[in-house]
Amino acid sequence: MERPTVSSSSPLHQIALSLVPGVGGVLIRQLISYGGSAEAVLSAPTAKLLKIPGVGEVTARSIRQPGLLATAEQVLRRLEKIGATALFYTDETYPARLKTLYDAPALLYKLGNADLNAPRTLALVGTRQATDYGRRITEEIVQAMQPYGVSIISGLAYGIDIAAHRASVQTGLPTVGVMASGLDVIYPSVHSRTAQEMQALGGLLTEHIPGTKPDPRFFPARNRIIAGLSDATVIVEAAAKGGALITAEYANNYNRDVFAVPGQVSQQFSAGCNKLIRENKAQIYTTPNDLIEAMNWDQDPNSMTAGKSSASVPLPLDFTAQESQIVSMLRQHPGFHIDELSWQSQINMGALASVLLSLEFRGYVRSLPGKRYEVV
Structure with a gap:
């Protein structure tokens, strides 16, 4: 056909x-x-x-x-009626970070003013039974992200999630709550006021039609959207099993950075974080600088497009078809994000990462802050 x-x-x-x-x-x-x-x-x-x-x-x-x-x-x-919009995967406003993911929703529903293609995004997730320590670390991370204009992604749940959203609102950072229900069914309902406040700079996002009530099977699926929307995911507190670890698993599968906040070995809600670190599924988080430096968010953003154009330089004869394709795309769009490269080139993420690494080792491309690339 x-x-x-x-x-x-x-x-x-x-x-x-x-x-x-x-x-x-x-x-x-x-x-x-x-x-x-x-x-x-x-x-x-x-x-x-x-x-x-x-x-x-x-x-x-x-x-x-x-x-x-x-x-x-x-x-x-x-x-x-509620002022929401539908975003199909072919729309320009559909999150570019999700477009390359095989299991991303084809249709999303959005409420609020969130830029779902913000240059820098960070997921903050964790247990619903957050401790004072977990809430303090969450607030510390959000405040440290303010100078870098990072958009905070979470799930509007009790505990770490709502702490991240509230800290973002107070700090003036955009924040997006990914829901396991319809946009008009805020769950838990006690977070309705925060959900309203979030919409000024950020907003709410779901794959479910209005009127859909939360269901246990919807929450793991919701977590894949949180992980997919984010450049990095930080697990602040988590038990040995739970939704936060599912989010971390998705983030790892999507080739996104994962960080975990270590805790006392005797604490139930440090067990999951410590396990992620022990099994090399997450980098250890000790200070905001760990995250900022790893993501290169402390670099001058103007450096993304610095340098002379290389559009007229011929490609080496020994380039593969994929290498030629990627270099040509980067010449036209300096600072392209790896997700957008994968989407535009239709090269899966694993193969693309290998091509970029080869080109970088041979001195043809360089990596930029936030998993962006340009031609040398």
């Missing part, structure tokens, strides 16, 4: 496609790559749908079921 050029489609059809039972982000991308748009997929005959890999009789019937557009219209009205 010949693949058409992917085209824009209305939010109505994008929402309707996301409402098809059993069709998640991965399959939606597959459908769009073959159909061209959500509208085209929804109107395609069953015989045509069955030619798309991953689509069987049940899925084809679900896509063709009546009433999807009517339900999507109701979702749109509820979004308009």
